[in-house]
Amino acid sequence: MTETGARRRRRFAAPAAVAGLTVAAGAVLFVRDPRSSTYLPCPFHALTGLWCPGCGATRAFGDLVHGDVASAVSTNVLAVTLLVFGVLLWATWVRGRAVHAPPSWVVLFSALVVVLFTVVRNLPFGSALAP
Secondary structure, rough: OOOHHHHHHHHHHHHHHHHHHHHHHHHHHHHOOOOOOOOOOOOHHHHHOOOOOOOHHHHHHHHHHHHHHHHHHHHHHHHHHHHHHHHHHHHHHHHOOOOOOOHHHHHHHHHHHHHHHHHOOOOEEEHHHHH
16 A cells, blocks of 8 residues: 555655755855854853863864865764764654664663763863864
């Protein structure tokens, strides 16, 4: 049995909206380069002087929309990695496959990776991870 047109439109409405917002955000980053424009500074970094896990993500995404993958990875490797997982998750969503919550060990491991990334990028030997 085939899917009706109305059902198909409803199924693709949310993924299409996410894709549209992503393209719009990419267009803003393409036009207003985060390395030369004045975006809002990270409040955590402004208050503490430490790099949060998201520091450099805007610049990394700006580098990606300009096709500079190496600069994006060097600015915030965690943000680029999460973007890849997000695109894969979005593709699964578009194909109509059920997206289930990850097991608790995956959530805990992911939280540990984010904490370790944050700590290491703020230590002298981890300065390569700083934006």
